[in-house]
Amino acid sequence: MILNKRIFLGFSEVANVYTNLVKGFEKLEIDHLFITYGENIRGYNYKDKPTVYQLLFNGLSYRILHSKGPIHRFYQNLHVLVRLPLFIKAIIKYDVFIFNYNSSFFGLYDLPILKLFNKKIIYCYFGSDGRAPYLNGNYILEDYTLEQVYEISKKLSKKNKKIEKYADYIISDPNYSQFFSSKLIDFLYIGIPMDLSHIKDRNSSNTMRSNQVRIVHAPSTKKQKGSEYFSEIIDEIKVEGYDIDYIELNNVPNKVVLEKLLQCDFVLDELYSDSPMAGLATEAAYFGKPAIVGGYADFNKRTDEIPPSMYVDPTEIKNAIIKLIEDEKFRVELGKKAKEYVSNYRTPEMVASRFIKIINGDIPDEWFFDASSSDYIYGWGVSKEDLRDFLRRYLDKYGREGLFLEHNPKLADRIEAFAEGRV
DSSP states (O other): OOOOOOEEEEEOOSTTHHHHHHHHHHHTTOOEEEEESSOOTTOOOSOSSOOHHHHHHHHHHHHHHTOOHHHHHHHHHHHHHHHHHHHHHHHHHOSEEEEETTOOSSTTTTHHHHHHTTOEEEEEOOSTTTSOGGGBHHHHTTTOOHHHHHHHHHHHHHHHHHHHHHOSEEEEOGGGOTTOOSEEEEHHHHOOOOOOTTOOOOSOOSTTSTTOEEEEEOOSSHHHHTHHHHHHHHHHHHHTTOOEEEEEOOSOOHHHHHHHHHTOSEEEOOSSOSOSSOHHHHHHHHTTOOEEEEOOOOOTTTOSOOOOSEEEOGGGHHHHHHHHHHOHHHHHHHHHHHHHHHHHHOSHHHHHHHHHHHHHTOOOGGGEEEGGGOOOOSOBSSOHHHHHHHHHHHHHHHTGGGGOOTTOHHHHHHHHHHHTTOO
């Protein structure tokens, strides 16, 4: 697969996606540059020897985080100023721009300039950067007022529409593309690239634990991931006589999480997920460890190659845990299928090659979906009960207009019906 174009990627890292994607570009010998606006708090490391620009952004973002008042604003302005020479260099040297998290060089104002210079623009969405905030547990379960959620929803809807106007391609998921209205590329066909060959098993895993089963849960946000519920269920199962070593890892470096994954039997990922195999489950799959993922979504109508995890209704989490504890053969087989899936579909080279197909315009029809027909209403990180209660209050205050779904009236109808208890 030939690509005579140079690629710029920015400006944040999520779940090692870009770190591994650039590994794929390197192996395919494609000229590229990946820049983040600061170091990731979980210790994702793109380069052992970062560029001068990367060092500058790392230092400035640290000072922004640890300063206040005029000093804080000074570092913020300096951070923006450093982007200018980088932007000029990027326009001169690079042909393709792959952005994430609604980012750009200058708050999306640079997108028309990139188009003026005939640059190809691709945006990747991973969840909360596209998902309607009123369907997002991050806002429903935390201390946000209805007014704040409305304003955040309005702002995100406006951002997504602007990006949709200038992007050549958008990679997203039907389950979190409520604010888009055009044909997008289904993220399920692209996948999360994964290469964890640098992680070694320093301690032998199961031989010292006899029949004890080790379960790992590594939440980035405890409320939304269902950590309290998972802990209660594990305690119940222990009382019933099951020997479990339950490890919960919160806000620790990614390297620590990976080492614990390598030594566990299976993973508890999320309670209310709209993806069958997101970051943690993919990392676990690399080591042949299966994951239990809770959620309300249906993936069968989208592709025959559904990532193999134990994706169950949240009410079935306890039964799923007991199944993986009791049925070792099933557990090992599921882990083997997950590992094979990652090995066959999610290596850095394979995912990078799919990006090359996108850049070349050689995209299979089945990769596309019509975002204006997306019908998923259950969001992420929140139960149906809490979501219904929130939407009822939200719609009482802001009405249908507060959904910002003029482009998808059927989805607006469904959300209203759900809030009123009619579905």
